[in-house]
Each structure stands twice: as structure tokens, then as C-alpha cells.
Amino acid sequence: MIDLHTHTDESDGTLIPVELVTAAAQMSLEALAITDHDTFAGYDQAASSASELGLDLVCGIELSTKFRGRSVHLLGYFLQNGPTEDFRNWVTALQQARHVRNRGLIERLASKGVQITAEELKQRGGTLPGRPHFAAILAQKGYVSSIQQAFDEYLDESAACYVAREEPSFAEGIARITSGGGLASLPHPGRVSRQHGVLEESVGEMRDLGLRGIEVYHSDHSAEDQCFYESLARNLDLAITGGSDFHGETKPRVALGTGIDGKLSVPRSVLDNLRQITSF
Ligand code: AMP
Ligand code: FE
Numbered sequence: 001m002i003d004l005h006t007h008t009d010e011s012d013g014t015l016i017p018v019e020l021v022t023a024a025a026q027m028s029l030e031a032l033a034i035t036d037h038d039t040f041a042g043y044d045q046a047a048s049s050a051s052e053l054g055l056d057l058v059c060g061i062e063l064s065t066k067f068r069g070r071s072v073h074l075l076g077y078f079l080q081n082g083p084t085e086d087f088r089n090w091v092t093a094l095q096q097a098r099h100v101r102n103r104g105l106i107e108r109l110a111s112k113g114v115q116i117t118a119e120e121l122k123q124r125g126g127t128l129p130g131r132p133h134f135a136a137i138l139a140q141k142g143y144v145s146s147i148q149q150a151f152d153e154y155l156d157e158s159a160a161c162y163v164a165r166e167e168p169s170f171a172e173g174i175a176r177i178t179s180g181g182g183l184a185s186l187p188h189p190g191r192v193s194r195q196h197g198v199l200e201e202s203v204g205e206m207r208d209l210g211l212r213g214i215e216v217y218h219s220d221h222s223a224e225d226q227c228f229y230e231s232l233a234r235n236l237d238l239a240i241t242g243g244s245d246f247h248g249e250t251k252p253r254v255a256l257g258t259g260i261d262g263k264l265s266v267p268r269s270v271l272d273n274l275r276q277i278t279s280f
């Protein structure tokens, strides 16, 4: 069993990178990819521990992009060599847009009487805080009674304090990942559309932009979902990827490797295939 979709506390997970690779080694995962949102900091910190533990660690990233006006995630896997210096520099530039958004969000919250300081945000979110960290602070300070309420009332795209962040287009994300030495895959495809026809048409367009994989295995997928995404992969000639989307205590029901209620199992052949198709 492998897990090709996980987050550390360098993005919105709660385990520090070394804890994540240690947990993966303890449960004898055959391979683990760290796919933090818009950062390699977690992977970079975990790499030496993983090799000491004999864990096969894959370098990944999950980008936030814009597709047809909506925010859509995009996975990048760097299976042969690591990402190029150019790609790393581009990711650093993306992070600036997040810091700008965070400052705007602090101001807008303040205008509604919700006081969060830059220091609190740094305490909670480390080098690259996101909205989940804002949500946790809002709950901790008693402005809301749950993370979900924080999103519903303040942070969601439809909520009072939403501040948009500059995001690259989906097309640019794919182009950058590809020229940076990576393979681009669409995570949790059901979030693009639950309507099969619409999804198939969208994924067809993504494939034409250079998408090479689709996440068939994911904690949120029912058996029927998995079956449908597998047929999409076959019809559109996309490679299969898969993982739990483990976030630690941010998503407490999702276990590393095995997903929700132990229902997930991503076979090792998925990674062997990805390595094979990127080896020439
Ligand atoms: P950010 O990248 O900082 O804009 O934060 C995006 C993250 O916030 C997503 O990956 C989700 O984990 C979380 N998120 C966004 N919208 C919602 C929502 N309506 N309810 C719960 N979590 C959300
Ligand atoms: Fe996340």
C-alpha cells in the first residue's frame, strides 16, 4: 500500500514533516508522497529522515489554480529528478500572493470586529498560513464555535470577509509543472463537477492542456466514484494516481494510507506506472 496525497503542517496538515514520514514508516507504507499546498517545505524537511527510515518518499505539490473562473487544485509529482530551480522560484512567487491575501484578510476581519494579529497567524500557520489557520484562530478565540462556522460566516468564497488570492490559471499550472520536470494530475475530480458529462468534458480539456494523471483513489471516493474515474482515465489515456489527502487533526476521520474507516488502499503498481511513464 502507498499514499500519494498527504499534507504536513507546512501547509494545512497538523503533523510536522518528520512525524509524517515516521508514521508512514511505522505502518509500513511502501511509498509516501508529500503534496503540501503551494510549498515544498514539508518535503524538503522530511527527505533526509525518510531515507534514514528506508521510506520511499516522493516529491509532490498541490497547487491552487483557476479553471473556468473557479479554484481547482492541481497535483504535481516530481518522480525522476526533483523540481527545477525555475519551478521552485515560481512557487516562491506564488507564496507572496498568499501573504498579500492574508494581510488583506486580517484587515477585512478587523473591519468586522474580529481581531487577529499577524503574530497569531504566524504562530498557528508557520511560514505559509492559509484560511484553515484563520479558522482555527477564530474558533480558539471564541468568535465562532467550529471551523466550519468560521468558513460559513467569514472565510468561504461566499462569506463576509473573503479576500481573493491571485492564482495561476490551470493551464499555467500544468505548463509550469511539466517544464519543471513534473507530472500533473487532477486531485479529487468530483470537486470539478459531480455531473459525469460535465466532468468528462472538463477533464478532456485539461488533458489537451497537458494533464497526465487523474486521482482515481481518494478518501472521499465511493466505489462508484472510483469506478467512474477509472473509466475516465482509460478513455482519456490518463495515468491513475491516488492517496488519502491526509491532513492530521484538520481532517480527523482521514487516516494516513487507509482513508476513512479503512476503506482506501492504493496499490504500489500506481507508483511503478508513474515512474515508468516518466522515465523516458
Ligand atoms: P487557502 O488556500 O488559504 O485559501 O485555503 C483553502 C483551504 O481552506 C482549502 O484547501 C480547504 O481546506 C479550506 N476550505 C476552503 N473553503 C472551505 C469551506 N467552505 N469549508 C471548509 N473548509 C474550506
Ligand atoms: Fe488542504
Ligand code: FE
Pocket (backbone or CB within 6 Å): 062, 073, 187, 188
Ligand atoms: Fe485538494
Ligand code: ZN
Pocket (backbone or CB within 6 Å): 005, 006, 007, 035, 062, 245
Ligand atoms: Zn490535498
